[in-house]
Amino acid sequence: MNHPVELPQAVTGRQKMTTSEAFVETLVAQRVKDVFGIVGSAYMDALDLFPLAGIRFISVAHEQGGGHMADGYARVTGRHGVCIAQNGPGITNFVTSTAAAFWAHSPVVVITPETGSGTIGLGGFQETEQLPIFSKITKFQAHVNNRARMAELTARAFDRAQLELGPTQLNIPRDFFYGDIECEIPRPMTIERGAGGEKSLDAAADLLARATFPVILCGGGVIMGNGTAEAVALAELLQAPVANSYLHNDSFPASHPLWVGPLGYQGSKAAMKLISKADVVLALGTRLGPFGTLPQHGLDYWPKNAKIIQIDADAKMLGLVKSISVGICGDAKAAALALVARLKGKSLACHANRDLRLADIRVEKTAWENELNGWMQEKDAWSLEVSKGSHYMHPRQMLRELEKAMPKDAMVSTDIGNICSVSNSYLRFERPRSMFAAMSFGNCGYAFPTIIGAKVGAPDRPAIAYVGDGAWGMSFGEIQTCVRESIPVTAVVFNNGQWGAEKKNHVDFYQNRFVGVNLDKQPSWAAVARAMGAEGVTVEKASDVGPALRMAAKAQSEGKTTVLEMMVTRELGDPFRRDALSLPVRHLDKYKSTAAARG
Ligand SMILES: Cc1ncc(C[n+]2csc(CCOP(=O)(O)OP(=O)(O)O)c2C)c(N)n1
Numbered sequence: 001m002n003h004p005v006e007l008p009q010a011v012t013g014r015q016k017m018t019t020s021e022a023f024v025e026t027l028v029a030q031r032v033k034d035v036f037g038i039v040g041s042a043y044m045d046a047l048d049l050f051p052l053a054g055i056r057f058i059s060v061a062h063e064q065g066g067g068h069m070a071d072g073y074a075r076v077t078g079r080h081g082v083c084i085a086q087n088g089p090g091i092t093n094f095v096t097s098t099a100a101a102f103w104a105h106s107p108v109v110v111i112t113p114e115t116g117s118g119t120i121g122l123g124g125f126q127e128t129e130q131l132p133i134f135s136k137i138t139k140f141q142a143h144v145n146n147r148a149r150m151a152e153l154t155a156r157a158f159d160r161a162q163l164e165l166g167p168t169q170l171n172i173p174r175d176f177f178y179g180d181i182e183c184e185i186p187r188p189m190t191i192e193r194g195a196g197g198e199k200s201l202d203a204a205a206d207l208l209a210r211a212t213f214p215v216i217l218c219g220g221g222v223i224m225g226n227g228t229a230e231a232v233a234l235a236e237l238l239q240a241p242v243a244n245s246y247l248h249n250d251s252f253p254a255s256h257p258l259w260v261g262p263l264g265y266q267g268s269k270a271a272m273k274l275i276s277k278a279d280v281v282l283a284l285g286t287r288l289g290p291f292g293t294l295p296q297h298g299l300d301y302w303p304k305n306a307k308i309i310q311i312d313a314d315a316k317m318l319g320l321v322k323s324i325s326v327g328i329c330g331d332a333k334a335a336a337l338a339l340v341a342r343l344k345g346k347s348l349a350c351h352a353n354r355d356l357r358l359a360d361i362r363v364e365k366t367a368w369e370n371e372l373n374g375w376m377q378e379k380d381a382w383s384l385e386v387s388k389g390s391h392y393m394h395p396r397q398m399l400r401e402l403e404k405a406m407p408k409d410a411m412v413s414t415d416i417g418n419i420c421s422v423s424n425s426y427l428r429f430e431r432p433r434s435m436f437a438a439m440s441f442g443n444c445g446y447a448f449p450t451i452i453g454a455k456v457g458a459p460d461r462p463a464i465a466y467v468g469d470g471a472w473g474m475s476f477g478e479i480q481t482c483v484r485e486s487i488p489v490t491a492v493v494f495n496n497g498q499w500g501a502e503k504k505n506h507v508d509f510y511q512n513r514f515v516g517v518n519l520d521k522q523p524s525w526a527a528v529a530r531a532m533g534a535e536g537v538t539v540e541k542a543s544d545v546g547p548a549l550r551m552a553a554k555a556q557s558e559g560k561t562t563v564l565e566m567m568v569t570r571e572l573g574d575p576f577r578r579d580a581l582s583l584p585v586r587h588l589d590k591y592k593s594t595a596a597a598r599g
């Protein structure tokens with residue numbers, strides 16, 4: 001149990017209270033226990049009540065970090081993540097984290113106190129229009145336009161975040177935290193989602209019964225809908241291979257014989273080869289995001305002639321990216337159960353060739369594991385050149401060692417960068433709510449604060465962030481939060497002395513004309529960690545990686561945060577955006593020397 005203490009109850013019945021009391025009591029009713037942010041005069045009257053309301057205020061180093069922490073907290077608990085800050089600059093610092101939570105489908109409530117209603121538009125202090133800024137990165141915006149509506153609108157922001165699975169904004173003119181109202185505190189809405197329409201479920205069951213090579217693609221909806229057991233039951237009934245959608249490696253247990261690994265950038269070749277053979281794909285709880293199904297490893301694997309059944313809780317996602325044969329607007333768990341019920345006892349075409357398909361799965365998985373075992377370093381000319389003579393580790397070699405030493409039940413967040421992306425090949429999980437990658441928003445600086453929030457939500461689980469050194473420069477300030485607030489985590493920092501993912505584009509497309517990609521004169525990140533009151537360890541040898549990770553995980557149980565600075569070569573894996581870059585064309589004489597050579 002993470003939170004053995006009895007949660008305080010909100011007051012019941014219509015009664016007189018201040019608006020700050022109404023606001024805080026609504027948080028209590030919504031079972032809020034932790035709020036991330038930086039203190040500010042704008043909401044001080046409400047903040048003053050937090051301790052007696054049983055709400056912990058976690059004081060962070062930068063509001064963006066606080067927003068990511070709320071995201072990590074929401075992703076691991078399934079409950080709301082909450083962040084708050086000072087009007088104006090504190091709130092604009094939430095923009096990136098809110099956009100990231102939007103694409104991670106995290107129920108984060110972003111509380112944004114704003115300039116006082118009496119002076120809006122006069123250009124006083126810390127004023128900016130706070131609603132337009134968040135309008136495209138939230139699922140719902142509540143603006144408290146009247147003191148009497150404080151509890152109602154606060155509750156709605158919470159309900160909508162769960163209902164639509166994404167961040168919502170609660171905008172409150174700061175003077176509205178003062179004053180008396182009479183109100184009743186609304187109770188949280190209970191949301192029960194269903195399996196989807198009967199006809200579409202029938203059509204899906206019919207397609208699956210006739211499929212000779214069905215493949216299941218498990219997405220974030222399986223995780224958020226707590227539907228792993230149902231996905232396993234469906235897979236076992238069909239004896240179908242199961243791939244994870246991009247960056248949702250925790251959507252199906254990796255030890256299961258039907259698991260074949262993740263699709264997408266640096267994903268599993270076994271998953272790609274098997275899905276390419278599918279005649280029916282069951283996309284369970286995935287929006288089939290475009291980046292997640294791009295060709296990889298030279299494989300254009302998406303089965304263009306297969307029938308696609310897509311199940312998503314958000315009706316707007318059905319058929320948006322890929323054309324589908326059947327769209328089911330439903331909850332992944334309930335839909336999987338409904339399909340099992342329909343298919344049980346039916347004669348299934350895929351049972352006729354079951355043994356052949358199972359053998360296929362085994363062959364492809366073994367081949368991919370063997371390939372990974374032999375792929376300890378990158379083999380392109382540039383990587384060979386920069387790693388020649390280096391006594392540092394090969395990134396892949398280090399990632400394999402981390403995988404082997406990964407503590408049981410660990411939560412891992414990953415950042416955006418070349419090495420973090422390559423880690424997609426090596427991250428395997430047994431239970432959902434374990435992998436917190438920076439999702440489609442793809443912002444550097446995501447992983448470290450996100451794992452801090454996850455640790456607050458699940459204090460008994462080992463919490464590990466994978467971060468490139470460039471992204472680390474953006475986010476290491478939150479070590480202060482770990483130390484100050486006693487939130488022990490482990491950051492694994494990949495020191496390759498470069499913004500590697502972008503440098504790879506210079507290598508592949510711009511003939512090594514490097515601009516702004518080398519991270520020279522970096523401090524020792526291990527020494528920085530120690531100076532900030534955490535543990536800091538520099539790791540140079542592959543054989544030291546496992547022991548260092550195990551030690552750092554153990555230190556978490558002693559309350560200590562550790563930064564493991566991994567010294568790796570400058571070699572680089574495949575580029576991120578091969579799909580979006582072109583060779584340079586130049587018309588002006590002045591720039592001709594930078595044009596791609598013809599030929
Ligand atoms: C906030 C933000 N700024 C810039 C980028 C562009 N970008 C994508 S990957 C990357 C390089 C990451 O470098 P590092 O964190 O050192 O990891 P590496 O690629 O070296 O493994 C950059 C700058 C981004 N995704 N997010």
Ligand SMILES: [Mg+2]
Pocket residue numbers: 417468469470494495496497498499500
């Ligand atoms: Mg780097």
